[in-house]
Amino acid sequence: MIRNYDDTSIDSIVQYSSSFIDKSFSDVLSEKELDIISNEINQYKNNRKGHFGDLVEKYLFGIENNSDSAPDFSKVGVELKTTPLKKHPKKVYVAKERLVFSMINYMNIINEEWESSSFLKKNKLLLLMFYLYEKDIDLSTYEFKLIHLLDLLSETSKEDIAQIQQDWKTIVNKIKAGEAHLLSEGDTAYLGAATKASTSKSRRPQPNSDKPAKPRAFSLKQSYLNSLIQKYLGKEDRETFSLFDDKSLPKTIEENIHSRFAPYIGCTNTDIEKELEIFYEKRPKSHRRLLVNRILGTNSNKIEELEKADITLRVIALEPSGVLKESISFPKFDYLTIVDELWEESAFYEQLTTKRFLFVVFRKQKDGNAILEKIKFWNFPMKDIHEAQLVWEETVKRIKAHKADALPGIKDSPSVHVRPHARDSKDTIPTGYGTYEVKKSFWLNAKYIQKQLED
Known part of the structure; x- marks a missing residue:
């Protein structure tokens, strides 16, 4: 095909890229080129990570695959990124x-340093080419649906830039501390350190430690990327509250939230309600969450920055003794699906290593009130991931042995267990061996969470 663009002009590159909207390789390449691509696709069977992006670079733009530290369009400093959408x-x-x-x-x-980092040199200007992924169709028929040139440091808000910068520093500081082997996507908000290796056993050396670490790459988290997509499509949720409506507050998520809660730490819920002019004839069951929302400045559970960072806000109520009785659940799993997963590709592993929590901790008082004791941002520590793996593996083993009714309980592990997560005993799904079993999920043990709050 004729590649009709000027690689010294950003406008020309974007205009050329936009000509592919609603088109696939099949629509624009010659029969000879399609035959070559078809042979490659058959060779890798859709199992090669980044294969589609490599094909786009080579056949649509004439860029040979490389590991160059410079952007793909080096003359104008633009990096080409292809990324899939789903309906x-x-x-x-x-x-x-x-x-x-x-x-x-x-x-x-x-x-x-951030300002002169290799990450910014390569990725400050991103040509994003979004294509529609559909299962079981040939790569050559994927259609491009959205093209956007993203200037990471000028198009995004000052608050987003500040958060991405802080995320970068968090990752780098952990590497400096000799803890690259303990990195997790849950450590950060928008910019993550995603695992990137051909096999789960791949490791590479790190500074300041003799422990090898998994190969990782910077990434924009799925939740943050989705917020950009909705913005480009004009589908932003206008009812979502932003923590940064008040421009006088700190620019990162954690600092902003800590500044909002600081005046109320150590106060009873009654005192806080008086301060915020909240009055109830009868308190609803969700009164603590409603109070937390008001402290944050909203009446809604939809908070933009928490959604973009995939942070789950959980209100924790300790007993007067300081004991936590309630465990924390993850989404239900499917008996038919989990038995075909590999640990590091499993839904539970993904949840543990990417999910971040904001715990707002109240301690109940004997008079019926509760003191706002602390807030804590938390994600599952990688030092404990092996214990979770053992529970997951035992769960899969028992399901395969037709024992879905006897999965690991709270006494079987200090951190994780399995138990029902259903409306009632009739809320069941197939086990895969001819019976139906109540829906279940993995849970973080209450005692384990209590210990994390105390550390």
């Missing part, structure tokens, strides 16, 4: 996965 009944399209960048060089990055 959504209400939002038209949503992000299928995170947007992954180049590998993190553990040895070099500890000597970098």
